Amino acid sequence: MTRWAPGTPERLQEAALALFADRGYEQTTAADIARSVGVTERTFFRHFSDKREVLFEGQRQLTEAFVSGATSAPADTPPLEIVAGALRAAAAVFPDGRRPYARARQAVIERNPALQERELHKLAGLAATLTESLRARGVAPLTAALAARSGITVFGLAFTQWIAEGEERSFEAVTEHTLTELLTLTAGAAGAARRDEG
Known part of the structure; x- marks a missing residue:
């Protein structure tokens, strides 16, 4: 048998998925x-x-992308903008050519409860890592957790949309759209709160 052939991990991934x-x-x-x-x-x-x-x-690469995006923001960047930068960095992990594999992978996960649990654990780990990155920048614990978990929710929703049949936008474009929806929602809630106070 052939051992240590170039690209062996990738070949194993493709074979496993099939x-x-x-x-x-x-x-x-x-x-x-x-x-x-x-x-x-x-x-x-x-x-x-x-x-x-x-x-x-790919979880390690995705985590590194989130952390890199968060840590590269200027010192005075607001928490949600830091998260937005982390999301943009993470989008680079999902080039358009990866979409067919991502769709097939998700189909396998959705048929197995243990894999679904592992996927949720991965997202929780990303949220915890992003929270710690924000706290390391001096963001208050509650604010850091809210911003990070909101970011991971945006990521999860964007991923689901990106792999949907018929979707042709890039992962970055889908993420930006989803993030804009969140920011519009929070801005509307903040405006309503100010009106109530007035």
């Missing part, structure tokens, strides 16, 4: 995935801790 879609996640083993690309099961485990992580391997 097998999960065809046979089902529970019915597919790490050995099946390895065999389908001509490597040993041992090689599979050099790249991924288990078959589930084949679907979540």
Whole structure:
């Protein structure tokens, strides 16, 4: 069997996704995935801790993008604008060519409750990391948590829209639209509150 071939992690991801879609996640083993690309099961485990992580391997890159976007904002940037920068940085992780894979991956996740739970855990982890990034910049704890969780909600909704059938806008464009909706909503609520106080 071939070992350590160039692009092995990517080949394993593609093979795993195809097998999960065809046979089902529970019915597919790490050995099946390895065999389908001509490597040993041992090689599979050099790249991924288990078959589930084949679907979540990009979490580190996504987290780094969020943190990079948040930390690169100027010192006096308001919290929601920091979050907006983090969202724009994260959008770069999802080029248009990645959309078919993202759609297929999501279809597999939606058929498996354990994978759905892992996806929710990933989003919660992103929110916690973004919250800490904001707090490190001196943002008050409650404000940091509200801004970060709002940002992750925008991210999740934008992702769902981006992979929808017929959607052709870039991930960045969908994210910007979703973020604008949030800012419009919060601005309207703030205006109503001021009117009530008056």
